[in-house]
Amino acid sequence: MRKLAEHNIPLREASITQVHSVLRDGNPLIVHTSMFANALASLANPKQQQQWVPLAEKNRIIGTYAQTEIGHGTFVRGLETTAIFDPETKEFVLHSPTITSTKWWPGGLGKTANAAIVMAQLYTQGKCYGPHPFFVQLRDFDTHHSLPGVILGEIGPRLGINSQDNGYLRFDHYRIPRTNMLMRHSQVLEDGSYVKPIHNKLSYGTMVWTRVAIVHSCSKKLACAVTIATRYSAVRHQSELVPGKPEPQILEYQTQQYKLLPHIASVFAILFSASSVLRMQRNVAASISKGNVELLPELHILSCAMKALSSQDSTQGIETCRLACGGHGYIASSGLPSLYTSTTCTITYEGENTVLLLQVARYLIKSYRAGLEGLPVLPSVMYLTAPSAMHQSPPLSNQALIEAFRISSANLVKETESRLCRQFNLEQNFHYAWNRCSVALVHCAELHSRYYMCEKFLSTVESIRASDRVRSVLQDLCRLYLIHHITLNQGHFLRSGTLSGVDLSTLEEEMYELLAKLRPQAVPLVDAFDFRDELLGSTLGAWDGRVYERLYEEAQKSPLNKTDVSKAYHKYLQPLMKSNL
Numbered sequence: 395m396r397k398l399a400e401h402n403i404p405l406r407e408a409s410i411t412q413v414h415s416v417l418r419d420g421n422p423l424i425v426h427t428s429m430f431a432n433a434l435a436s437l438a439n440p441k442q443q444q445q446w447v448p449l450a451e452k453n454r455i456i457g458t459y460a461q462t463e464i465g466h467g468t469f470v471r472g473l474e475t476t477a478i479f480d481p482e483t484k485e486f487v488l489h490s491p492t493i494t495s496t497k498w499w500p501g502g503l504g505k506t507a508n509a510a511i512v513m514a515q516l517y518t519q520g521k522c523y524g525p526h527p528f529f530v531q532l533r534d535f536d537t538h539h540s541l542p543g544v545i546l547g548e549i550g551p552r553l554g555i556n557s558q559d560n561g562y563l564r565f566d567h568y569r570i571p572r573t574n575m576l577m578r579h580s581q582v583l584e585d586g587s588y589v590k591p592i593h594n595k596l597s598y599g600t601m602v603w604t605r606v607a608i609v610h611s612c613s614k615k616l617a618c619a620v621t622i623a624t625r626y627s628a629v630r631h632q633s634e635l636v637p638g639k640p641e642p643q644i645l646e647y648q649t650q651q652y653k654l655l656p657h658i659a660s661v662f663a664i665l666f667s668a669s670s671v672l673r674m675q676r677n678v679a680a681s682i683s684k685g686n687v688e689l690l691p692e693l694h695i696l697s698c699a700m701k702a703l704s705s706q707d708s709t710q711g712i713e714t715c716r717l718a719c720g721g722h723g724y725i726a727s728s729g730l731p732s733l734y735t736s737t738t739c740t741i742t743y744e745g746e747n748t749v750l751l752l753q754v755a756r757y758l759i760k761s762y763r764a765g766l767e768g769l770p771v772l773p774s775v776m777y778l779t780a781p782s783a784m785h786q787s788p789p790l791s792n793q794a795l796i797e798a799f800r801i802s803s804a805n806l807v808k809e810t811e812s813r814l815c816r817q818f819n820l821e822q823n824f825h826y827a828w829n830r831c832s833v834a835l836v837h838c839a840e841l842h843s844r845y846y847m848c849e850k851f852l853s854t855v856e857s858i859r860a861s862d863r864v865r866s867v868l869q870d871l872c873r874l875y876l877i878h879h880i881t882l883n884q885g886h887f888l889r890s891g892t893l894s895g896v897d898l899s900t901l902e903e904e905m906y907e908l909l910a911k912l913r914p915q916a917v918p919l920v921d922a923f924d925f926r927d928e929l930l931g932s933t934l935g936a937w938d939g940r941v942y943e944r945l946y947e948e949a950q951k952s953p954l955n956k957t958d959v960s961k962a963y964h965k966y967l968q969p970l971m972k973s974n975l
């Protein structure tokens with residue numbers, strides 16, 4: 395915090411990499427500075443903001459976002475914590491009626507936070523209105539002791555981010571004032587009557603905001619990993635490429651280029667998509683404050699799609715980078731293990747990816763059906779019923795590849811929708827039929843999302859202001875990205891007839907040429923991400939390439955190296971050696 399202040403970086407603007415450089419195993423304040431702050435900004439009314447925001451900004455209040463319960467994370471409508479309005483005292487009574495209603499997972503809840511935005515089922519005048527957000531004080535603001543009626547703790551060690559003190563929370567008929575319900579969008583008046591919001595998913599707004607933030611953070615984490623692995627691959631020499639010749643840099647091996655270059659491209663693809671979703675989010679936020687919620691569904695779907703794709707791509711990319719560093723990728727000081735453990739959780743949190751992709755699929759099917767009926771659909775999915783013809787662009791040009799994506803995606807949605815209809819005729823129940831088609835539905839969502847990301851990459855590269863040489867490298871990188879993802883999804887292109895077997899072989903050839911062409915650009919490209927050594931925190935990825943010296947120096951810091959003979963020798967090993975066991 396002091397470092398950020400010294401450098402005049404407001405906490406909320408600190409980048410994920412700046413924070414990761416200090417707190418490699420998780421950040422106990424991240425939910426405070428991201429979700430809690432956003433929930434106050436977007437769900438609290440102006441009076442409530444006046445009351446809590448200054449305190450949160452001064453870190454008098456440290457908050458978390460307590461939604462998930464031990465029994466339900468995905469199914470928000472199934473939450474069990476209740477907030478029942480008591481008109482006598484004008485208070486809400488928060489209660490955890492079952493073991494499964496225990497709040498479980500919120501970051502910083504275990505030991506750090508003294509307050510939370512709690513999502514609970516709102517009851518008033520005997521009726522349940524579904525999950526709503528409440529500002530809840532959990533600990534005494536001076537002594538930090540948990541308050542009576544609040545049962546709190548930490549959930550125990552996890553795969554990673556263990557400094558984040560994810561916690562649990564139960565309420566025992568805990569009372570809060572009526573005015574602690576976040577009332578920007580919906581309200582409970584003094585007499586207990588309920589005023590509904592202009593859109594019934596506005597209370598999910600903090601999740602949407604965080605999904606967008608996650609996309610951005612995924613590109614940063616992947617950028618760190620490819621920087622480490624690429625620099626290391628330029629330093630590391632191994633084996634013989636030509637018998638009897640000196641050992642080459644491992645970056646000379648085509649297989650190594652194939653491991654790294656598509657993920658360098660992916661950093662840009664995710665970043666450009668993140669910028670586009672962020673722009674849309676700002677527009678939607680401005681519209682909502684004017685009472686217009688027309689674009690909210692589109693933002694919800696796009697943020698689900700991009701969060702799912704970017705978390706999956708960055709996690710796989712970081713793991714590939716780790717493997718690309720051989721044994722040294724497994725050592726903590728490489729920086730890669732903590733990048734992996736702090737990224738793989740993005741697949742699960744803020745909406746498990748399969749679940750988010752099914753939200754996207756639902757939207758695709760609905761939009762496809764609406765399009766067939768001539769009803770209006772939003773711009774991003776108009777192509778489903780009106781995919782443009784292929785022959786308009788030169789064969790295998792970038793534009794033709796984007797068109798092939800578009801048509802294959804539309805084709806898959808069409809096929810899946812037919813399957814859904816057939817299944818519905820058999821089952822006579824939409825929900826069973828949906829479940830029977832859900833693997834295909836997820837594939838639809840993935841292909842649509844990939845199409846979006848490819849399209850954003852290409853349109854950004856085409857419009858970017860840069861020197862010819864920089865633009866040319868970015869164009870090659872973008873081309874590599876398009877071809878790489880076409881080869882990974884070739885079945886869809888063959889099925890839609892947009893690309894033939896011969897086309898795919900031609901594209902594959904081009905991909906191998908691009909790997910060789912981009913090889914000299916690999917190190918400059920990652921250098922251009924401009925991460926300071928302190929920020930990367932990697933023995934393998936430092937700018938000066940002193941990999942072996944740094945590995946050796948780091949090993950000296952191991953506590954086991956403080957003495958030549960460890961205590962364990964005297965305590966366990968020596969007795970064992972002498973015991974003749």
Ligand SMILES: CCCCCCCCCCCCCCCCCCCCCC(=O)SCCNC(=O)CCNC(=O)[C@H](O)C(C)(C)COP(=O)(O)OP(=O)(O)OC[C@H]1O[C@@H](n2cnc3c(N)ncnc32)[C@H](O)[C@@H]1OP(=O)(O)O
Nearest residue numbers: 408409410423427468469470595598607611694743744745
């Ligand atoms: C030194 C320190 C310095 C510090 C510096 C700091 C540096 C800062 C660095 C910055 C980096 C920051 C990184 C952040 C990391 C933060 C960590 C995050 C941790 C993780 C937090 C969490 O993990 S927190 C919990 C998230 N938990 C979920 O994520 C549940 C998913 N589950 C659902 O989200 C719902 O359950 C689900 C599925 C939608 C169904 O919801 P449901 O059942 O109510 O609705 P249905 O499915 O029935 O859908 C009915 C109709 O609603 C439509 N709809 C649904 N949602 C909608 C919506 N939001 N908006 C509009 N429309 C929506 C839908 O499209 C349908 O539309 P239609 O009817 O037209 O088809």
Ligand SMILES: Cc1cc2nc3c(=O)[nH]c(=O)nc-3n(C[C@H](O)[C@H](O)[C@H](O)COP(=O)(O)OP(=O)(O)OC[C@H]3O[C@@H](n4cnc5c(N)ncnc54)[C@H](O)[C@@H]3O)c2cc1C
Nearest residue numbers: 459460461462466467468499500501739743744745746748
């Ligand atoms: C590191 C970390 C930090 C977190 N921080 C917070 C926090 O700060 N605040 C907070 O409130 N929560 C937090 N969470 C909780 C997180 O949001 C949930 O874990 C997440 O939403 C997934 O829910 P779940 O755990 O119930 O998984 P489940 O929904 O039980 O998922 C298990 C499996 O069931 C499948 N599944 C579930 N529903 C469906 C469906 N409808 N269709 C098909 N498949 C389905 C999933 O795809 C998955 O394969 C955090 C979690 C982690 C791991």
